[in-house]
Amino acid sequence: MRGIAILGSTGSIGRQAVDVVLRHPDQFSVTALTAHNNAGLLFEQVRMLKPTLAALTGEKVPVPEDLSFCRFLFGKDALEQVAKEAEGQDVLAAVVGVAGLRAVMAAREAGKRILLANKETLVAGGEMVMKACESQSGEKVLLPVDSEHSAIFQCLEAAGPNRYESILLTASGGPFRTWEKEKMYKATVEEALGHPTWNMGAKITVDSASMFNKALEIIEAKWLFDAQPSQIRVLVHPQSIVHSAVEFGDGAVLAQLGVPDMRVPILYAMSYPQRLETGAKKLDLFQCQSLTFEQPDMDKFPAIRMAYDVLHQGGAAACVLNAANEEAVYAFLRREILFGQIYEAVDHALQKWAHLPAKNLDDIAFADQKARQAAMEYLKL
């Protein structure tokens, strides 16, 4: 039986994690849950899963009397406190944005194993997070949940001690794959939220439309798999069946396939190295008309090029890219800016602040704040 704390349990990943936990009550017990503002769903989850600790990081609200068996924490610092104090071995980081970084660091300080969906944490604090995840015993203390990185991880597990030559990171291409650049610049929120193959939270759905999601994933892959930028290649694969692949020196390519269902990588991280029933549909290769692969259009989607640039730059460049993107995406979702301005805001922030260092949490917080300010300033918000 493994005890697991779910940070961000009311989100898309969080709810699917709850789903797979409920399928295997003999394997997992939930020790803690957190939400930001969705108190109604958090209370329902606490009632059902009976954790001993829960937190609401946004507005404080009264706790229903029947939940007195659970200790509730409130406020911004509650996430870190839950990460540190929750019973059990595992922390699933499923909050959105760099808000998860301090909690992941706190969980590692407390010796917890991290199941990481929250890619922004690794993008902003890669060097520091990886250092905190070095393990003396050889036990894996950082397991990827992002579907592509889970796929790569599974391929590498199968490869034993063989070192890969390159990583083939697949991308659906999002809803604007076939759009003209000029039309995409003015895309509406509804159009950006219409992802063709995955059903996810709003921020990552917009990131998929701009391909900043793939940019974040290139950076995530660099840290998780100790890759050189030139070893990571992006393949646009609109069917989202091949979740990613790895190429070896002998010419062999190992890939991981399946229907697009996040419960598979979530549960694999939780049950690793076991494979358990997820509720996902089985892949029927006869039903797949064709599997296609294209080069990404770097002119239309400059985010991909920006990812390689920030990797070459090092320091806080990736943190700046992430923070400016977060700020611009939420402004777009509030309908205050045009879709195409997301790239411009990130570019502006990078030009101003990409040179900053990222050695510790204070450096990262400083770069994050400067990047947000620069993005807001550019967008005149």
Ligand code: NDP
């Ligand atoms: P959602 O927006 O659906 O959920 C986010 C969760 O985090 C919610 O529980 C939310 O609480 C909470 N939250 C939001 N803001 C804060 C904050 N400032 N501090 C603490 N908690 C906060 O996001 P997703 O589940 O889609 O994504 C979560 C992470 O997983 C992201 O980093 C994303 O990139 C990554 N990911 C997601 C995938 C997906 O399929 N959804 C696939 C691969 C990676 P509340 O509900 O109260 O607002």
Ligand code: MG
């Ligand atoms: Mg992904």
